[in-house]
Amino acid sequence: QVPLVESGGGLVQAGGSLRLSCVVSGRTFGTYGMGWFRQPPGKERAIVAGIPWSGGSIYYADSVKGRFTISRDNTKNTVYLQMNSLKPEGTAVYYCKQYYSARSPTPSWGQGTQVTVSS
Numbered sequence: 690q691v692p693l694v695e696s697g698g699g700l701v702q703a704g705g706s707l708r709l710s711c712v713v714s715g716r717t718f719g720t721y722g723m724g725w726f727r728q729p730p731g732k733e734r735a736i737v738a739g740i741p742w743s744g745g746s747i748y749y750a751d752s753v754k755g756r757f758t759i760s761r762d763n764t765k766n767t768v769y770l771q772m773n774s775l776k777p778e779g780t781a782v783y784y785c786k787q788y789y790s791a792r793s794p795t796p797s798w799g800q801g802t803q804v805t806v807s808s
Contacts, residue, residue: 693785693799700805701775709770709802711785717742720795721788723768724748725759727781727804734784738770745791752778775806 692714701707711723722741728734738759739748747759758771768785782801788794 693787693797695783695785695799695802698783698802698804700807703775703777703806703808705775705806706771706773707775707804709772709783709804711768711770711799713766713768713787717763717766717787719789721745721790721793723761724786724788724794725768725770726784726786727779728784728801729778729781732781736786737783739788739791740768741791772804775804777806777808779804779806 694712694714695709697707697709699707722739724739725737726734727737737750737753738757740759740761742761742763749757756774760769782803784798784801786794
């Protein structure tokens with residue numbers, strides 16, 4: 690478990706774009722990769738994208754395919770989420786998550802960053 694700091698959220702109109710960042714403050718040695726989750730008001734938190742630190746394949750939820758792009762900068766211990774063509778349904782608190790393996794997340798969360806998409 691290491692500290693995670695999300696940033697880049699804000700208020701945008703439908704169809705607009707935002708770029709989120711997640712910095713892993715501790716070491717990433719021995720971990721697999723990162724995921725981005727979101728939690729809309731009154732709903733459960735759900736994964737939207739995932740990426741390994743090296744190799745492997747990238748995952749996207751069907752709801753964001755073709756609109757969101759996850760990327761990484763290993764030298765900065767940072768993962769990004771480029772969000773294009775935002776929809777009002779994208780209004781949520783967005784969180785990043787570290788994984789021990791592709792199917793084993795760490796138990797802790799960062800503070801999240803708020804994204805609000807107006808119509």
